[in-house]
Amino acid sequence: MSYAGPEFETPQPRRPRRRPLALSLAVLVPGALLGWLVYEGVSGAADGNGTAAAASPRASAPPTASSTTADDKAPSASLRGKVVVIDPGHNLTNFRHPAEINRKVDIGTNRKECDTTGTSTNSGYAEAKFTLDVAHRLRTLLERQGATVKLTQDGGRPFGPCVDERARIGNKAKADAVVSIHADGAGAGQRGYHVILPGRVHKGIADTRRIAAPSAELGKLIATDFGHATHTRPSNYIGHGTGLDTRTDLGGLNLSKVPKVFIECGNMRDSKDAALLTSKAWRQKAAQGISEGIVRFLRG
The missing domain is CATH 3.40.630.40 (Zn-dependent exopeptidases)
Structure with missing residues (x-):
C-alpha cells in the first residue's frame, strides 16, 4: 500500500545504494527461504517425542483397495477350531x-x-x-x-x-x-x-x-x-x-x-x-x- 501527501512524500531513489541492497536481498531471500523449508521438513518429519510423522498428506492417507497386493490375502479363519x-x-x-x-x-x-x-x-x-x-x-x-x-x-x-x-x-x-x-x-x-x-x-x-x-x-x-x-x-x-x-x-x-x-x-x-x-x-x-x-x- 502506498501513501501520498505532505507527511508521506514519495522519496527519491538513491541509485548508488540501491544496487548493493538488491544484490544482498537476491542472495539472502532465497537462502532464508531454503533454510525455512529445511527446518519445516525436519520438524515435520518428527513430533515432539521424536516419533516419525507424515511428511505429506499423501503419505498419511490410508491405503486404497487398489494398493492391496496378493501377499495381503490370507486364508479365511471362519472355521478355526472346527x-x-x-x-x-x-x-x-x-x-x-x-x-x-x-x-x-x-x-x-x-x-x-x-x-x-x-x-x-x-x-x-x-x-x-x-x-x-x-x-x-x-x-x-x-x-x-x-x-x-x-x-x-x-x-x-x-x-x-x-x-x-x-x-x-x-x-x-x-x-x-x-x-x-x-x-x-x-x-x-x-x-x-x-x-x-x-x-x-x-x-x-x-x-x-x-x-x-x-x-x-x-x-x-x-x-x-x-x-x-x-x-x-x-x-x-x-x-x-x-x-x-x-x-x-x-x-x-x-x-x-x-x-x-x-x-x-x-x-x-x-x-x-x-x-x-x-x-x-x-x-x-x-x-x-x-x-x-x-x-x-x-x-x-
Whole structure:
C-alpha cells in the first residue's frame, strides 16, 4: 500500500545504494527461504517425542483397495477350531485282501463285512480312486476356511480301514462333522446324487439318537449345495427326488458319535454320470458343493 501527501512524500531513489541492497536481498531471500523449508521438513518429519510423522498428506492417507497386493490375502479363519473328518470310501487295494475285508465286524444292529472293494465305471475308473481324489480337493477347500481336516485313509494302507474303525476315527477326533464320500454302482439310466443320513439306532454298541438330528441338517445342506455346485439333480432312483436317504444298516453311521453323513456323488455305471465322475473339473465342483454344505453347517 502506498501513501501520498505532505507527511508521506514519495522519496527519491538513491541509485548508488540501491544496487548493493538488491544484490544482498537476491542472495539472502532465497537462502532464508531454503533454510525455512529445511527446518519445516525436519520438524515435520518428527513430533515432539521424536516419533516419525507424515511428511505429506499423501503419505498419511490410508491405503486404497487398489494398493492391496496378493501377499495381503490370507486364508479365511471362519472355521478355526472346527474339526472335519473326511472318509474316502473303500481302498484301491482292498481287492488284494479278501480275507481281511470280508471279516465281519459289529455295527450294532448286526454284523457286516469290514469293507468292500467298491464299484467302478464301465471303463475301469475305480470308486476308491474317485473318492480319494474328491477327498483331497475337499480337504484343500476346508483348510482354506481354517478348519482342521483329517482323512480316515490317504491311500497309504493296504486295505480298509474297516467300517467300525472309520467311525472310531471320527469319534476320536471329536469331529464337528464327518462326511464319507462314495459313488454308486446302480443300473444304467439310474442317475443323480443322494446323501445318506443315519437313522435312529439304539442297539448293542450303536446309539445314534444324539447325532441323528444334526446329521440330518448336515446332509440337507450338503445335498442342496452339491446340486447347485455341480448342476446335477438328486437321484432318480433313491430318495423320491429329495436327494436324501435314511439308513440303519451302515456301520460307519451306526457307530458314529458325531454328526456324519454319506454322499453318493453319482452312479458310476451310468454312462452320463460316469462322464461327470471321471472329469477333473466336475470333481472340483463336487468338492466345492460338499465344502459349502459343511461350512454352512459349522457356521450355524
